[in-house]
Structures are given as C-alpha cells and as structure tokens.
Amino acid sequence: MRTSAENAQLALLLEVTATPKPGNVDRAREYPDLRFEHFMAGAVGASQGLRMAAADDPVGASFERAIEGMADQRGGNTQFGALLLLMPLVRAAGNENGSSSGNGALTPERAAAVVEATTVDDAAAFYRAFEHVDVAVDDPPADMEALDVRRGADAVPAIEERGVTLYELFERSADRDGVAREWVSGFPRTFAAADRIAALDGPVSERAARVFLELLADEPDTHVVTKHGEPTAQEVSEDAQAALDGDLDPETLADDLVERSVNPGTTADLVAAGLFVALERGLDV
Amino acid sequence: MRTSAENAQLALLLEVTATPKPGNVDRAREYPDLRFEHFMAGAVGASQGLRMAAADDPVGASFERAIEGMADQRGGNTQFGALLLLMPLVRAAGNENGSSSGNGALTPERAAAVVEATTVDDAAAFYRAFEHVDVAVDDPPADMEALDVRRGADAVPAIEERGVTLYELFERSADRDGVAREWVSGFPRTFAAADRIAALDGPVSERAARVFLELLADEPDTHVVTKHGEPTAQEVSEDAQAALDGDLDPETLADDLVERSVNPGTTADLVAAGLFVALERGLDV
Numbered sequence: 170m171r172t173s174a175e176n177a178q179l180a181l182l183l184e185v186t187a188t189p190k191p192g193n194v195d196r197a198r199e200y201p202d203l204r205f206e207h208f209m210a211g212a213v214g215a216s217q218g219l220r221m222a223a224a225d226d227p228v229g230a231s232f233e234r235a236i237e238g239m240a241d242q243r244g245g246n247t248q249f250g251a252l253l254l255l256m257p258l259v260r261a262a263g264n265e266n267g268s269s270s271g272n273g274a275l276t277p278e279r280a281a282a283v284v285e286a287t288t289v290d291d292a293a294a295f296y297r298a299f300e301h302v303d304v305a306v307d308d309p310p311a312d313m314e315a316l317d318v319r320r321g322a323d324a325v326p327a328i329e330e331r332g333v334t335l336y337e338l339f340e341r342s343a344d345r346d347g348v349a350r351e352w353v354s355g356f357p358r359t360f361a362a363a364d365r366i367a368a369l370d371g372p373v374s375e376r377a378a379r380v381f382l383e384l385l386a387d388e389p390d391t392h393v394v395t396k397h398g399e400p401t402a403q404e405v406s407e408d409a410q411a412a413l414d415g416d417l418d419p420e421t422l423a424d425d426l427v428e429r430s431v432n433p434g435t436t437a438d439l440v441a442a443g444l445f446v447a448l449e450r451g452l453d454v
Numbered sequence: 455m456r457t458s459a460e461n462a463q464l465a466l467l468l469e470v471t472a473t474p475k476p477g478n479v480d481r482a483r484e485y486p487d488l489r490f491e492h493f494m495a496g497a498v499g500a501s502q503g504l505r506m507a508a509a510d511d512p513v514g515a516s517f518e519r520a521i522e523g524m525a526d527q528r529g530g531n532t533q534f535g536a537l538l539l540l541m542p543l544v545r546a547a548g549n550e551n552g553s554s555s556g557n558g559a560l561t562p563e564r565a566a567a568v569v570e571a572t573t574v575d576d577a578a579a580f581y582r583a584f585e586h587v588d589v590a591v592d593d594p595p596a597d598m599e600a601l602d603v604r605r606g607a608d609a610v611p612a613i614e615e616r617g618v619t620l621y622e623l624f625e626r627s628a629d630r631d632g633v634a635r636e637w638v639s640g641f642p643r644t645f646a647a648a649d650r651i652a653a654l655d656g657p658v659s660e661r662a663a664r665v666f667l668e669l670l671a672d673e674p675d676t677h678v679v680t681k682h683g684e685p686t687a688q689e690v691s692e693d694a695q696a697a698l699d700g701d702l703d704p705e706t707l708a709d710d711l712v713e714r715s716v717n718p719g720t721t722a723d724l725v726a727a728g729l730f731v732a733l734e735r736g737l738d739v
Contacts, residue, residue, distance in 0.1 A: 374491045
C-alpha cells in the first residue's frame with residue numbers, strides 16, 4: 170500500500186541502513202561531518218520532490234525540489250546520485266495521483282522512455298540543483314567548460330543556447346559517471362540489483378549490503394575514480410571481490426575505506442535504485 | 455523548510471537511530487523479528503496519516519491512517535505509541551496546507567486544546583487502529599471490559615453508546631499508561647524532553663539517547679510495567695540512573711535488557727515526541 174514516492178523514500182533509508190557497505194556511511198559507520206542522521210534528514214527532505222515525480226511532474230523540476238529538501242541538514246550531499254537515479258524510475262512507476270505501486274508499470278523500457286523524453290528545461294533544473302549542495306564531479310572536457318555543472322544556475326543560459334536536453338547531457342558524461350551511464354542505457358545495473366535483492370533471503374538490509382559488494386566487485390565505482398583515481402577504484406573492486414570470496418572480512422574493508430575516506434558512492438546509489446525497483450515489484454520488508 | 459508532517463517523520467527516524475537506548479531497537483541493536491528496517495518502513499508508512507493531521511484532519515482518522523501505513527511491514531508494532539503522541543502535536547503545529555513549521559504554534563496549551571477537542575468519532579477511529587496491529591496493553595478495569603481496546607472495531611458500538619471521547623478514554627487510563635498521561639496533562643514530559651534535546655550539544659541522535667536515559671531514570675516506563683510488572687520497571691529506572699551517574703555502562707545495560715526482552719517503549723515514544731517539538735522549534739540536524 171505504499172505509494173511509489175514512499176517506496177523511493179524507503180529505498181533511501183534501507184540503503185543507508187545496510188551494513189557493512191565498505192567506505193560509505195551506514196548503520197555502523199559514519200564520518201564526523203557526514204553522519205547517519207544526515208541521511209535520515211536527507212530522505213525526509215526529498216519526499217516532496219519524489220511525490221512530484223510520481224505525479225508526473227517534469228524530472229528536472231522534481232529532482233531540483235528533492236535536492237533542495239535533501240540539503241536541509243548539516244551533512245551536505247547525502248543522496249544526490251541516488252535521487253538522480255530514482256527520479257525517472259519513480260516517474261515511470263507512478264501515476265497521476267501518486268498512489269498504488271506494484272502496478273507493473275516499472276520496466277526498463279518505460280524508464281528509458283522517461284529519460285529520453287527529458288528536455289532542455291529538465292537540464293536547466295538539473296543545473297539549478299547544484300546551487301543547493303556541493304557534489305564531487307570531474308573537470309568537464311575542454312569544449313564543455315561552459316556547461317560545467319559546478320557553475321550551477323550560471324550555466325543555464327549556455328544550456329538553453331545550445332539546446333541540450335538532460336538526456337543528451339548524460340550521454341556526454343556516461344563514460345565517466347555511473348549514474349549517467351544508467352540513464353542512457355536502460356538502467357541495466359539497477360534492474361539487475363533489484364533482481365538480486367529479490368532473489369536473496371534474509372533481512373532486506375543484509376541483502377542490500379551483499380548486493381553492494383557484488384556491484385562494487387563487478388565494476389569500479391566512478392565516484393571513487395573521480396575522487397581518488399582509476400587505480401584506487403580498481404583496487405577497491407578487487408577488495409570487494411575478495412570479501413565476496415571470503416578472503417577479506419568486509420568489516421575490515423569497511424574500516425579501512427572509511428579511514429581513508431574512500432567512499433564508493435555511485436555503487437550505493439545503484440543499491441538505492443535497485444531497492445526501489447524491488448519494492449515496487451513487491452519486495453516485503 | 456520541512457513541513458510539520460516531515461518533522462514528525464524525521465523525529466521517528468532519529469528516535470530509532472539514537473543509541474544506546476537500553477532495551478529498545480536502535481541503530482546498534484534489534485530483535486530477530488523486530489528489526490531496525492521495520493522502523494524505517496513504519497516511519498515511511500505513517501507519512502500520509504501525519505500529513506492528514508498537519509492538514510487539520512481529525513486526530514482519530516489521522517491516527518488510524520498512520521497506523522495502517524505503519525503496519526505495512528513484517529515487524530508488527532513499531533511506532534504505535536509514538537504516533538499517538540505525535541498526532542495532536544502535529545495538528546497543533548500544522549496548518550491547513552501542511553507547510554511551514556516553526557511558526558510558533560506548537561505550545562502545550564495548543565496541544566492540550568487539540569486533545570480536549572477530540573470526539574467520540576476520534577475514539578472510534580482509535581479503536582479501529584487496533585485492527586491493524588498487535589499492541590501490548592493491560593487488562594481493563596471490570597467496568598471497562600466492553601471498551602477493551604483489544605476488541606478493536608468490535609468495541610465501537612459500546613464507545614458510541616456511552617459517548618466516550620478519545621480524551622475521556624485516556625483520562626481513564628492515564629494512571630497506568632504514560633502516553634495517555636501526556637495527553638491529559640499538557641504533554642509535560644514531551645516538552646521537557648524537547649528543551650533538554652535543544653540544550654544539549656553534539657549529534658542529535660546522541661542527545662536523544664541521553665534524554666532517553668534521563669526520562670527513564672525519572673519515571674518507571676509504563677510499557678515495562680504492563681509487560682513485566684512494577685518491580686522490574688523500577689529496577690530498570692534505577693539502572694538508567696546508574697548509567698547516568700557513570701556507575702553502569704549503558705551499552706552493558708542495553709545488551710542486558712535486549713537479552714531479557716525488556717523494552718521501555720513508552721520512554722522511546724516520549725523521546726520521539728520530544729524530538730518533534732525540538733525540530734518544530736528550530737533544532738538543526
């Protein structure tokens with residue numbers, strides 16, 4: 170009986186609850202200035218934006234509203250990437266009154282149709298979202314400097330002049346950003362994560378922690394690449410595989426990565442999106 | 455910028471996050487069949503009922519809707535008592551469009567006016583809420599058997615025949631139920647808890663854990679009295695005082711009470727209500 174917007178909020182909460190999720194804030198680990206409670210407040214603050222997406226409001230405006238609400242706590246960026254994944258999924262799952270999840274509407278095809286239909290206005294709203302919170306991003310390519318997301322609302326005239334849609338924007342960054350890659354490829358890792366979460370047994374948060382390791386072992390985390398470089402990201406993925414193979418205690422890996430402030434945030438975003446899809450498809454908590 | 459309904463939801467989430475809260479589910483402890491994730495789902499499920507209360511819908515109907523949503527998870531009763539405290543407080547704080555908290559509307563006087571204005575319909579809705587979830591309650595006095603809350607909707611005709619309002623119902627159980635006592639006495643412990651949370655320093659969840667111990671040391675928990683008897687409740691309060699005095703490690707106390715399934719749930723309800731009042735009055739997370 171939860172709505173799609175409520176399932177999305179619950180997915181955010183379950184994601185941060187899952188432990189150990191090496192390198193990320195979870196139920197057992199946090200950073201002094203980015204704490205578990207900031208993720209609680211972030212998930213609550215995002216709720217109106219999530220309801221907008223479920224009610225078929227534009228993806229960009231819904232996202233900007235969600236980020237504005239998410240940022241109303243002292244920890245800074247808690248769920249930017251997760252909300253970016255969730256917005257088109259919630260819109261694909263929802264219906265006009267935002268009610269009744271589990272109607273089977275949420276498919277990769279429908280999600281792809283939602284992102285492909287995004288507009289220049291959606292792109293402008295995405296840029297405005299950066300006004301509310303600091304997000305770690307890479308330098309843009311030379312010909313994209315005018316579109317650097319770190320310029321926030323100042324980049325909107327350039328976006329409008331060039332007529333770039335949000336989908337087109339993400340096509341340009343898909344090679345270096347795992348969230349953008351999901352957007353432009355039919356959300357393959359999101360739906361695969363949902364299938365794994367549904368197939369596993371036990372408490373949902375334990376399944377989510379397991380799937381986090383699987384996704385991390387499977388592909389280097391692009392957030393880690395951005396902040397610490399490709400070799401570190403590669404090494405973290407190998408460590409995740411070792412944890413899955415029983416050759417490394419995931420709790421030890423978690424302590425080590427938190428100590429080094431290496432946080433595979435994009436992989437956590439994928440887990441949140443996967444939890445949402447699983448909840449929409451009937452996963453019981 | 456959070457609405458009153460959102461602050462109430464955040465209060466539920468921060469309450470269960472706070473650790474150690476000896477005997478209760480918290481970020482570090484849970485029971486096999488009542489887990490942290492059930493409280494996440496409970497807080498999400500309650501959101502529509504909380505929005506109803508903020509929009510000035512009747513307290514009883516809002517509460518019933520909140521409990522119906524809260525119960526949509528496998529853990530059973532997660533936040534029944536907390537929501538019972540929150541409903542009149544949210545209605546006292548809210549306004550018709552459910553927006554803009556922190557307008558100074560939330561006072562003990564206004565909360566008292568809300569509960570005193572409850573009707574027979576509110577009492578009937580309260581009974582119907584018991585259809586959705588099992589709640590631990592004491593046997594009623596002999597002349598109240600027809601009004602035993604465990605009868606759920608079956609008791610509604612007797613409620614209507616006798617013309618008992620929800621406020622009058624709680625007057626009759628105030629001597630043995632700490633939530634009812636708050637309702638009929640102007641929420642003194644709730645507002646005192648809010649003041650303490652605001653006055654302390656540090657992460658909000660750590661302040662909440664401290665205030666939990668203070669409330670527990672101050673008065674025996676009525677939920678513990680109901681389930682384990684007065685002597686056990688008295689002993690738990692003495693242990694809480696010892697923890698505050700530094701004579702007993704609160705983590706040890708927490709392990710011991712969880713082991714014995716002694717959970718001071720009413721005290722946790724008061725912490726949630728106190729967190730809500732503090733958030734409404736401008737507490738930053």
